[in-house]
Amino acid sequence: MTVPHARPHATDPAPTPAPIRPSPTVDVAGLQALLDGKEHAIRDTVRALLATPDFAHLYGQSTADYRERVLVWTQKLAAAGLGALSVPEAQGGQGNARAFVAAFETLAYHDLSLTIKFGVQFGLFQGSVQLLGTTWHHETFLPAISRGEMLGMFAMSELGSGSNVRDLETTATYDATTEEFVIDTPHGGAHKEWIGNAALHGRMATVFAQLITGGISHGVHAFLVPVRDTDGSPMPGVRIADTGEKEGLNGVDNGRIWFDDVRIPRSHLLNRFGDVAADGTYTSPIESPAHRFFTMIGTLVGGRITIALSGLSAAKSALTIAIRYGNRRTQFGPEGGNHTPLLDYRTHQRRLLPALATTIVLDVALSRLVDRYAAMEPGESREVEGLAAGLKAYTTWFAQSAITEARECCGGQGYLKINRIAVLRADIDVWTTFEGDNTVLVQLLAKGLLTGYRQEFDEMGMIRFLTRRARSAIRALNPVAARRDDEDHLRDPQQQVSLLRYREERILDRAAARLRAAMKAGQGEAGSASMGGVQDHLMHLATAHVERESFEAMQAEVERAEPGLRPTLALLRDLYWAAAVERDLGWFLMSGAVETPKAKAIRYLVNKCCAELRPIAEQVTDAFAIPDALLAAPIAFDPLPTAGN
Amino acid sequence: MTVPHARPHATDPAPTPAPIRPSPTVDVAGLQALLDGKEHAIRDTVRALLATPDFAHLYGQSTADYRERVLVWTQKLAAAGLGALSVPEAQGGQGNARAFVAAFETLAYHDLSLTIKFGVQFGLFQGSVQLLGTTWHHETFLPAISRGEMLGMFAMSELGSGSNVRDLETTATYDATTEEFVIDTPHGGAHKEWIGNAALHGRMATVFAQLITGGISHGVHAFLVPVRDTDGSPMPGVRIADTGEKEGLNGVDNGRIWFDDVRIPRSHLLNRFGDVAADGTYTSPIESPAHRFFTMIGTLVGGRITIALSGLSAAKSALTIAIRYGNRRTQFGPEGGNHTPLLDYRTHQRRLLPALATTIVLDVALSRLVDRYAAMEPGESREVEGLAAGLKAYTTWFAQSAITEARECCGGQGYLKINRIAVLRADIDVWTTFEGDNTVLVQLLAKGLLTGYRQEFDEMGMIRFLTRRARSAIRALNPVAARRDDEDHLRDPQQQVSLLRYREERILDRAAARLRAAMKAGQGEAGSASMGGVQDHLMHLATAHVERESFEAMQAEVERAEPGLRPTLALLRDLYWAAAVERDLGWFLMSGAVETPKAKAIRYLVNKCCAELRPIAEQVTDAFAIPDALLAAPIAFDPLPTAGN
Ligand SMILES: Cc1cc2nc3c(=O)[nH]c(=O)nc-3n(C[C@H](O)[C@H](O)[C@H](O)COP(=O)(O)OP(=O)(O)OC[C@H]3O[C@@H](n4cnc5c(N)ncnc54)[C@H](O)[C@@H]3O)c2cc1C
C-alpha cells in the first residue's frame, strides 16, 4: 500500500502555468457542521468535559502515576455516561453506536492512552459481551461494565499467534460432569500477550480460545473469564505479568496472562454464534467453521473503524499545531532577519497541505463507512469489512507519516513533549499494528476484492463482464484525455474519478490474471507461493480501492454542500486527488492513462492547490474545533512562547 | 528530497521473468573489513568497552537517573581515551580525526543519548575550540576538555534563530577599557535554546554571538563563556533553564541560557578567523563577512558527517533486529498453524531488504566522504560541504523511515522498549532536525550545485558546455536502452550510472533555467519568490545528486573488491539502484530515459534482488558486528522469548 507521504516530490511544471486561483472563503461553521455530522451534540459534550482542568495534560510522570491518572480519567468518562452510549436501552444505555464512535473519535484529541483504555473497556471488552453474547450476558454484565465498575479486557492475541488469530492455542475444554469450561494455556509461548487492562486494573476478560467438547475442536470462541479478585489479586490458576515499558501508550497497563486449568461455568461462553448444551453437544447457527470464525471476527469491525478515526484525530491535532506554528514562526527573510512565515515556503506547504486535504477526505470517507456499518445488511458485510480493513490501514499509515512530518515542520519545538506532537508520534506508532496489523489487513481487503471480482465474473458471464471493463478502459484511455493538461480538465471531478476507477479495475484485472496463472502452475513451489507472488499487487490494489472510495465519498459531499462551502471542499478534493495521482505517477504513465504533459500538469496542480489552500489552511483546521485546552501546545498560540522570559 | 521509504510499491512484472539467480555466498569477514575500514582497531576497542556490564541498557528510569547514568558513561569513555582521539598530539591526544569519527559511529550502536552527549562534549564543544581557536585556546583548554574534566556546550541556536544562524541576536560587545567582551541576550526570545549539557553538567560554553567593536558589527563569532562555577551554580549574569521532556534523548540535559551583560576576557574570543586587538581593532584573514561566516561554519561540517554516520548505525541496529526476528518469527502457514518465517513474505522482504542494501551503500558513500573531508583542499570545500549536507539529510531521513519500518515489521514486539527499535525510533526523530534541519541542508546542497553549474558554464563557454550535455543526454536517451528490459542490461553498472547521471544533469539544467527565468521576471513578487518557486526542484536535485554520488562510491567498491566479496556487493548495488529508480519512476518515464517495458522490468528487478538477498540477509547484518550485549533485543536471538515461561 503506497500511503500519503508528505515529503515534497519533485515537479516539472507545465511551461505556461495559468495564474493561481483566488483562495475560497472558508465557512468554518459549515465545515465543522459537516465534519461533526449528526452526532455533533455528543462531540460537544466530550469537548467540554475534556477541557475541564481535571483533564489537563501532564508530561514526565512515572509510568505508575500515569496509569493511575488514566484510570481516574476513564472513570470520570464512565461517570459522565460515555461508557453506556452503545449499550442497549434495556441495560441502561442509549443504544447509539454512532454516538459511541463519535465520542471515541473526539476523545482522541486528548491523551491517546486514555483513548485506548476507554476503547479497551467500552469498545473491545464491552463490545465483545454485547456482540458475541446473548441476553443473559447482557443483563448480567453490561450495566456494571458500562458504568466502569467492572473493568475488563479483550484477550485475543497470544505471543505465538498475533496476526493469525484463527490458530491461537488457548483451549477451552468442556467438562460435562461439572458443566464447566477449563481454560488452559497449553505451553509457555501460547499465553495472552499485550492485553490492555491486564497488568493492573482488569477483573474480567473476554478470552478467545479453541472450544473443545467431546474431544472435537470447534474453533475459536469467546469466554468470560474472571482473572482478578475484587481485591485485585489474580484468581487461582491465573498468572499475570506486566508487558513492560513501551514506545508510547504507557498510561495503558498492558499485560500477559497464563491460564492453568481455570474453570468457568458453562454460561460464560459468549454463545451467540456457537453454544454447548449441558451434555456437551455443540450447536451453531452457522454451519461452516470458517464462516463462523469470520462472522465472529466480523462483528468486531467497529473496533477497526474507531482506531482509524482516532488515528485521524491525532493527525488533526498534529497538523493543526504545525499549521498554526507555520503561520506564526518566521525564519530567514529576503533582506536578513527572520521575516518569512514558514508556511510561505513551498516545501513547507507541500509537507503539510496535501496532508490537510487528505485528512478531510478521510474524515468524510470514514463517516460514510460508519453510516454503512450502522445500516449494514448481512450480504453487504464483506464490502464493509474490507473497506474498514483498508481504511484502517490507509488512515493509520497516513496519520503516522503526517504526524512525523508535522513534528519535523516544527523543528526543535516539535521534539518537546509540551508541544504534544512528539507524544502523539510515540503513541500513534502502534496504530499500524494493533486491531489488525496493516499489512495483513490490506491483504484481507484485496482478497475480498478478488473474491468479489470472481463472483461478478461468474454472475455476469465472461463476455458481458469483459465488455463492461473494456468500455470503462476506453473512457479512461481516451488519448485526448490522457494528454489534456488544462486546469479545467484536471479539476473536473468526472475525469478525476474515472482515472481512479480505471486504475483500480486494471490492477484488479491483472492481479486476478496473475493469481490464476500462479495457481495453474500447480501445488509445487510456485503454487504454494501463489498468493505471496502477488502480495505487492494486492497492496497496490488496496491503495487504489481506498483512494477511489474516499474520493467518491468526498465528491458526494462536494455535490451535497451549500454553495458557500462548496469551493473549499472542491479545493481540498483537487489537492487530495492531485497528490494521490502524483504519488503513483509511475503507474499511471506506464498504464498509458496519463501521458507526460498531463503528468507534469498534475505535479504542477499540487503546487497550485497548495498555494490556494495556504491562506485559508488555519481556518480549515479551525473546523476541527479542538478546544484550546486540548490542543495545549504553546507553539500553537499567540504570542509564540519566549520560554518564560 | 524523495527518500527511501521501505513500504512495498506495486509491481507490474515483465511477462516472462528470468529465473531468480542463486544467492551469492557472503564473505562476512571480508564485508566487515570493508565496512570497518582503516579504523577497525578503534571500532573494536569501542565495541569491547560498550559490551562490558557497566554499559548495560536500562529502560524506564526517571529522566534524572538517566541523565546521571549517561554522564557516568561519558566519563568512562573519556577515561578510556576516546575523548582525546582527535585532539593534537601536543595537547595529549592522537591527532586522528578519522578515529574519532569511527569511534562516534560505533558508539551509536549503544544508547543514543550517550552518543549525543559524547558528541556535544568531544565533537561540537571540543571541536569548536580546536577548529575556531588558536594555540592559546588549545593549550589552555583542550587537555581538560578531552579528558572530560571540563564539560562544555556548543551554544549556537537561539529560540528566535534556529536554522538561520547568521542572524542570531546574542551580542558580544568589546569594551576596550577593560579588554573584555560583554555577552548579552538582547531580548527574551534571543536566548540560547536546546543546548546540550546546559541544564546540568556543562561549565563552559562556546557561545556564538554577533561581534561588535567600535560600534560596528562584524558578524557571528565564537566565544568561550564560563557558565557554571565548579560547584555547579550559574555564573553571575547567567540564567539557565531546563528545556524539559523530549520525545527521546532524555539522557541529554538540554537547556536554555540567557546572558545578562556577562564579561569575559578578550582572549576568550576563538580568534582563528577574526580577532580584536586590545584597542578594539578588528582584523580577519578573510575579507568578506559572508565568506568568513561560511568558512567558520564550514569547519563544523565534521559534525554533520558524524550525525549521518550515527543515524546509519541506529538503522543498522534496527534492521539487524528486524531481519533476525523475520528469520525466526513464523506466522500463518499454508496448512494452518504458524510455519512461515516472516521474511518469506514478499511484502516483508520489500519492507526490509532494499533498506539493507541502501544502508551498505550509504555506509560506503559516507566513508568516501570522510576520506575527502580528511584530505580536503581549500578549493574543494564547497563540494565536500554540499555533499555532507546532502548525505546528512538523505541518511537521517532514510534512517528514520527504515527504523519505523523495522519497528512495524516486528509487530507488537517492536513496540516494547526492551526490543530497542522503539527507543531508537524516538531518539532518531531529531536527527533530521539538529546539526542543520534537513530541508534547509538540502537547499544548501542544491544551491551549491547551481553555483558550480554556473561556474562550469562560464568557464567552458556556452557552446562547449551545451555540446557536452547533449552528448550525455543522447547516451542516456538512447531509445534502445530506454526500452531494454533484459536482466543483463539492467544489472550493468554502466547503464545504471548513466541513468542516474542523466537525471541529475537534466534536473540541474531545468532548475538553472527556471531560476534564470524567475530572476529575470524582476524584483517584484515573482522575483523575491524566485528561489521559493524552485524549492521543490532543489529537493529533487539534491536527491538525484546524493543517489548518483552514493552509487558511484558503491560501484568503486565493487570494482575494488576481492572476487569472493564482489557478487554480494554487486547484488546490494543492484537492489539499491533498482529501488532508487523505482521510487522516482514517474520522473524517469516523463523524461523519456525509461520507457514502459524497462520500467516494469525495474520494478520486477526489485523483487528479484529481494529474493536473492533474502537467504543471506542475516549474514550481511552480521558484518555490522554489533556485539550481542549492544544489540540486546531478546527477539533478535535464539530461542525466541516466551516471556518468562
Ligand atoms: C500496545 C499494544 C496493545 C495491544 N492491546 C491488545 C489487546 O488489548 N487485546 C488483544 O487481544 N491484543 C492486543 N494487542 C495485540 C495486537 O493486536 C497484535 O500485536 C497484532 O495483532 C499483531 O500481532 P503480532 O504483534 O504478533 O505481530 P505478527 O503477527 O508477528 O506480525 C509481525 C509482522 O509480520 C508481518 N506479517 C505477519 N503475517 C504476515 C503475512 N501473512 N503477510 C505479510 N506480512 C505478515 C506483519 O505485517 C508485521 O509487520 C496489542 C498490541 C500492542 C502492541
Ligand SMILES: Cc1cc2nc3c(=O)[nH]c(=O)nc-3n(C[C@H](O)[C@H](O)[C@H](O)COP(=O)(O)OP(=O)(O)OC[C@H]3O[C@@H](n4cnc5c(N)ncnc54)[C@H](O)[C@@H]3O)c2cc1C
Ligand atoms: C534535542 C536537541 C538538541 C539540540 N542541541 C543543540 C546544541 O547542543 N547546540 C545548538 O546550538 N543547537 C542545538 N539544537 C538546535 C537545533 O540545531 C535546531 O533545532 C535546528 O537548527 C533547527 O532550528 P529550529 O528548531 O529553530 O527550527 P526552524 O529553523 O524554526 O525550522 C522549523 C521548520 O521550518 C523549516 N524551514 C526553516 N527555514 C526554511 C526554509 N528557508 N525553507 C524551507 N523550510 C524552512 C524547517 O525545515 C523546519 O522543518 C538542538 C535541538 C534539539 C531538538
